Amino acid sequence: MKKIFLISFLVLSTFSSIAQVSIDNVTKEELLEKQNRAFPTSGAVIVDEKNKVYFDINLRDGNFISGEEVTRKIKLYKEQDLSKLSFTIPYFVRGAYAEDVAIDEVYVYSLVNNEITKTKITSFESKKEGDYREKGVDFTKIPNIPEGSIITYRYKKLSENLDVLPEWFIQGDLPKQRSIYTMRIPTYFTYQMIQTGSQKIASNESIIDVKYGNGLLDSNTIKTLEKTLVALNVSAFSEEVLVDNAANYINKVRFDLSSVQFPGSKQQQVLGTKQTFFENLQKNKRYWKEILNDRYYRKQISQLDLSAKSDLEKADLILNYLQKEVTWNGMYGIYPENGLKSTYLRGQGNTADINLMLISMLRYVGLDANPALVSTRSNGKKKEWQGMYYNNLIAVLQSEGSYYFLDASSKNASIGVIPIDNLNGVVTMFSDKEGTKDLISTPAFVSSRKENYQLEFKPNGSLTGTAIHAYDNYEAFFVKEKFSFMGRFKYIKELEFVNPGLSVHNFVLNDNRTVDKNIARISFGVNKPNGSFSFNNKFFVNLFQFYDGKSNPFVTDNRLYPIDFAFPNSYTYSVSLLIPKGYKVDVLPDDLEIKDADSGVSAQVKYTRKNNRIEVIVGLLKSKAVIEPEYYENVKQVYNSFYNKLQEQITIEVELE
Template structure:
């Protein structure tokens, strides 16, 4: 049994479940799971793959990667110094015409101003395979069909179309991209998973001992082969030659990544390997460190004119500070006044980022800026009012989950403010025109953020929304079976994120816009007297809508009347469709949806059968669904309450949550039967 030292620091980063091994002497025993190896030859294809009409692992797939291969090696060039070469080899079976676009390939590479700062692509080969007259016909990519186009000031792209590609073809290409380490000192992220299945995805890298990389592995599909072995690495220069390590990673039969409901962004879930250069330590030369600490990141921010420099600019806000200070000495009231002032004055331009590009004073004067502009000026104003307020950096849901173990400024793309008053803390984002203080937009609800205090060290804060998607709907109506009509009043109260969503859509519009949308949402209703209260007066309160309605069932008879009592807020489909799920569920916010119905029957009518009451509870207090129908006198009372208090569920809890939603849909679809009593 052989043990050897690992110069790469290895961590496995899965969504919410992170294992990190920093600065560790890590011993690893080669382990290859039960797995047949696969080493094809470029330019040769098997008949069975060509004859395949559908991929057995996914009959819906438009294409399948039969082979997806990458290899990274290092070398030394006398003119350019250290070089990194990335070899790519792709073999794809085209199963549907919709996948023919994969025969058009673009390979971008960097072109700097000096030849020492330029990448290049070499050894490009391509083939298309078809079955013609029961014979395998190979068509080779001609050199004259390869184009190079300058696609930006610093980027050139190699473009080509693989010839004779059609439904049923197999396309194949390989190339090498050579990169000076001055241009690209880290291998690109290797993803084992994509939009279509991959029968075999393999990544190899040979690392000289003087290069120290941190490697992170993300996703939810385990490796089938994970092999490493020591070897002598020759890069072409005696100073750099010496011991190193070779790695091989393989996943076979990789399913297509499905963008399922309730996720953040695909990059948080696909299986992948990422590298970060920690240091270069050449024998006899000074060691150069690249890896950052959180202290480095915070120092960079503090010294940056576009961040720390902006936090030290307050003169343009002194008049507003004095005006607010004269109105109140209460810290909470001061916070609310400052928040409302910035919120009403500023218009968000739709951009995130960490840069106050033109400066917060310019943004304030122009009454428009990005989220960083707006929330940095809010932070400055609150500090001027003697409140403990600091910026918080985070990664939005679309940007990806923030890994606390990897100190990188690039991990962040958004700024909010954090205020502490006594023992209570508030997260503020004044870029949302209709949000109450403490209600962050859903884009900012991504687990954690890092606070950058005015004094002392930064730290991570968990961001848990205090509000949910809250909605209460009520109907009070009379049922007239002889006419087949239901006539009465309807009201709905939007709270929390439901209120924010409603106000964001209708708050600046005329009431008629919502009236029209309401009528489209329930076309079977004849709606009259729509009234809206607290449209945008008090963001802390609910939006309340009332109306009168009438609906008619043309198939009803005086003797028997069928109707679904959940006339509003009915769940008609389960948002969770997949049979199984390997990814966790991230709802973003909790759910609170209630319906109360009171239906008055004329004398001589009653429910034929009383439905059974139902209560369903999710494990670990994750949620509760209750449904009850009863008759009191001549009034049918219906109560439905859906509460999901947790926002994140593990994949192991998927079946429970899916069943929970399914029971809601089933119960909401259950009709009631009203019959005329025999007197």
């Protein structure tokens, strides 16, 4: 177990050869300022931010370590934005790359009787979960921070990880007047710089001589690259609904170690290319030996009835067997963590352990199965080759010219329906005998959700009846995952919570799947005493009160990022309302049918009257998983028309003889 050798002049003071920059420079004029000139509507602004990244020598073993120092000066204009000033620093204390963090110089400046007061903050937040740690400051828990205050702080972080330098997040929750990123890197190390976003950056660099180890080591000075990046007047990042991962769009700069060359030695390529990465993986005999080893499961697989079964039927039986035998430990991976045999015997492993075992079993029964690497939605989309380009592994079955994705890490996955975090565009399939092949993980098929309510209106204004919800494919997967996480009791309570006054009884979930479809069906009884409201001897009933999606998600004037539904889907909602004898509904609202071909979004609302029943069918189809922002106005028009219809009510009144 490795541990960073921390010495006071490294952590609590500064890193070698780098002068401290004072953040103790606050004036009355700054404190009296009522609004920021560059961002006049913002409730808080980062006036100045400095990120410094540099190397030093770990005196314990003589290896290089990296250090990061961050200083910020923030002006609070509106008290309601105080929470945006809080910060958290994550780090790991053990493992391949141990880290440590120190927070110092946290001050609050304010005006009291026209004099500047300076208050030192010593109350820090902390969190511990195994090897994972967090340190930070929650300014909402600190009393007496009035509007107009200025907060300054500094923290330092040490890491043994030189493969990736700390990212420069140019954008954040708050706008920034100035953000500076300075790096001092020995010329032994070459880093690839990748920028996301279109923020203009000024840059300058030079080669300087630096003596490392704070002069305690008998060493010569080392040629060092000093590079400074500056961004001015950076707007805050605008959050939008239905985005795959905000990190794909936020302005930032990433640094990956590309190569290393020490004096007197050859250059070592670290990052390589996508091609060399897969070539090395295909030549990795230990990797493929794990897949070829089938001794530990032969007996169990041989007991499965695979005779006279199609490829998909065989695959489904093996997938179902493995899902029952092995549980995911919550960790993604492209390499086995425990080894396949050990994972099988222990009943737990990461995604690579589980899905490589699935591939091994599928191959054992004669199926054409190979691994595929994925950058999950949570890992983000990568424009250029970089470290952690892939972070997950799934299985691909090839049968009769078609490719099917499988992932046994989820108990609720099925053939062609895998955890949604994997639906991130392109996956790369590879084998030990052939090259690579890029496949699209975004489903082409539509997953459906159908909800039907058979209700009866009571003269006291209540609604009673039954509900049946039917889901297939990814809609079914989503419901099963949610139910597995929440449990029966919480699932029912959420149904009641989102429909105030609703009482659910006789709840039943039927969980099923076929070779080509994932299925879920829910049924329950409905009783809602406040299902209508009355006025002047009339009852007003909204037939859409059980519709899941109470508000229109598209209300902003414009859109910057693609709309991401993850998968094409349709939502059909229907209600059949029995009107008791002696009551009537004179007029039904108009129907609606609207469709936009460019975005693939369509909606319809259709009313019918059948004897003493009023029926309505609502349909919302999103035939594309991703819609580019240029079609946002089209989507917005469809949704506005649709949600306006959902506000309409029918009027029930006594039928006069």
